[in-house]
Amino acid sequence: MTPQLAAGVGLWRRGDAGLEVLLVERTKHRDVSLPKGKLDPGESLPQCAVRELEEETGYRVTLQAPLGTSEYLLPTGQDKVVYYWQSELRDGDPDHVFEANDEILALHWVPLEDAASRCTYDHDAVLVRRLAERIAAGEADxxxxxxxxxxxxxxxxxxxxxxxxxxxxxxxxxxxxxxxxxxxxxxxxxxxxxxxxxxxxxxxxxxxxxxxxxxxxxxxxxxxxxxxxxxxxxxxxxxxxxxxxxxxxxxxxxxxxxxxxxxxxxxxxxxxxxxxxxxxxxxxxxxxxxxxxxxxxxxxxxxxxxx
Incomplete structure (x- = not known):
């Protein structure tokens, strides 16, 4: 069975309280993860990552270095592979308004040091820790x-x-x-x-x-x-x-x-x-x-x- 492909973004910013990572809480599953979504027909993975982030959060960003992939099995038995890129939100609107919808219940800007522990799934936590390491090494920009x-x-x-x-x-x-x-x-x-x-x-x-x-x-x-x-x-x-x-x-x-x-x-x-x-x-x-x-x-x- 062909794997289901998806793409997402590890989005971070320099907030008033320090470095923060964006996590999304999904409406149906009530889990907390990095924003991501499935590839549309005729769409590339980078294009998908930008589109899905904007659709889920309202933020449109530029992709920076690839952050890694996560792979897991769907309930249907199909493999799912998600490709992620890192991106720094430099010009975010401080009055950015998000409205809960059928897909995303809430956005959470979480302090970098707490973000991995807030993730529902280990594969998201791994990516968040990798992002934190790159930020600490000056390799996230x-x-x-x-x-x-x-x-x-x-x-x-x-x-x-x-x-x-x-x-x-x-x-x-x-x-x-x-x-x-x-x-x-x-x-x-x-x-x-x-x-x-x-x-x-x-x-x-x-x-x-x-x-x-x-x-x-x-x-x-x-x-x-x-x-x-x-x-x-x-x-x-x-x-x-x-x-x-x-x-x-x-x-x-x-x-x-x-x-x-x-x-x-x-x-x-x-x-x-x-x-x-x-x-x-x-x-x-x-x-x-x-x-x-x-x-x-x-x-x-x-x-x-x-x-």
């Missing part, structure tokens, strides 16, 4: 550098123009639309893109969704990136210096160079996770979460267009 491969493009062997003029196929256009909300969930503020038409078409739905004008760069172009490695590194170093979540959309051969540039700009050691994050299918993207006292890559995750 992260930003994202996203390496993205363009969506499915026209066959290069059948294309009559030059390679850079190749456009997206109908499938590629669909991929570009479907993947945009997933990337937006990580709070992207800047879009850098190869000069190739297929890359510019790939980021167009994301640009419209975010209201951000993409900036083209030949440092991301397949035919010129090898001569512009210094420029690519400067792009990434600038994003790291300003802590600006940035997506860089390019071609398969360029993706490892983007990942290497993020590792170099953050003095992050080579790792299998970075290598895996360099191997992308069309419309896939890898999120490199940067943060911590030494500003390095703390987590790597890869996603694609929802199935």
């Amino acid at each position: 992260t930003f994202a550098i996203v390496a993205m491969r363009h969506a499915k493009a026209a066959d290069p062997y059948a294309w009559e123009g030059d390679d850079a003029s190749r456009t997206l196929t109908a499938r590629g256009e669909r991929q570009a639309r479907e993947v945009a909300p997933s990337i937006a969930a990580f709070g992207v503020e800047r879009i850098l893109v190869s000069t190739a038409v297929r890359c510019r078409e790939t980021v167009a739905p994301l640009a419209r969704l975010l209201g951000v004008a993409p900036r083209t760069s030949r440092a991301l172009a397949q035919d010129t990136y090898l001569d512009r490695g210094d420029r690519l590194l400067r792009h990434v170093a600038k994003a790291v210096h300003h802590r600006r979540s940035t997506v860089l959309c390019s071609h398969l051969p360029v993706i490892p160079a983007i990942v290497d540039a993020v590792a170099a700009a953050t003095d992050s050691p080579d790792s299998p996770a970075l290598h895996r994050g360099s191997m992308l299918h069309t419309a896939d993207f890898t999120v490199l979460h940067v943060g911590g006292p030494d500003v390095r890559v703390l987590a790597v995750e890869t996603h694609g267009a929802p199935i």
Whole structure:
């Protein structure tokens, strides 16, 4: 039996009384847990996490580093897997009004040191303790550098123009639309893109969704990136210096160079996770979460267009 997938958020804030974690009390079960919800058809896990948090609590946030997963058996015998991300509520409305409903009875902002013991289930308590450890280590506030491969493009062997003029196929256009909300969930503020038409078409739905004008760069172009490695590194170093979540959309051969540039700009050691994050299918993207006292890559995750 296929597992039921869900997503949620470990949301925390710096309140008047200190650090607090948000827990929800469900109306039907009267249990207390981290906010989460089931994946809708055609939805990605990051998109689900943001949507479910807003629907359950009224808070809309930017996802930061992945917090972990919980797995358990449903009464039906089906496995359930819940993916969580951490997020700091920075601009929460102090007069935020929540109304109890059929799903959520109450919201509880609980002191960080008490939150694990308030959770009904051990798997939530484990995640809350992990969040507390990251906050104590200064690793809970992260930003994202996203390496993205363009969506499915026209066959290069059948294309009559030059390679850079190749456009997206109908499938590629669909991929570009479907993947945009997933990337937006990580709070992207800047879009850098190869000069190739297929890359510019790939980021167009994301640009419209975010209201951000993409900036083209030949440092991301397949035919010129090898001569512009210094420029690519400067792009990434600038994003790291300003802590600006940035997506860089390019071609398969360029993706490892983007990942290497993020590792170099953050003095992050080579790792299998970075290598895996360099191997992308069309419309896939890898999120490199940067943060911590030494500003390095703390987590790597890869996603694609929802199935």
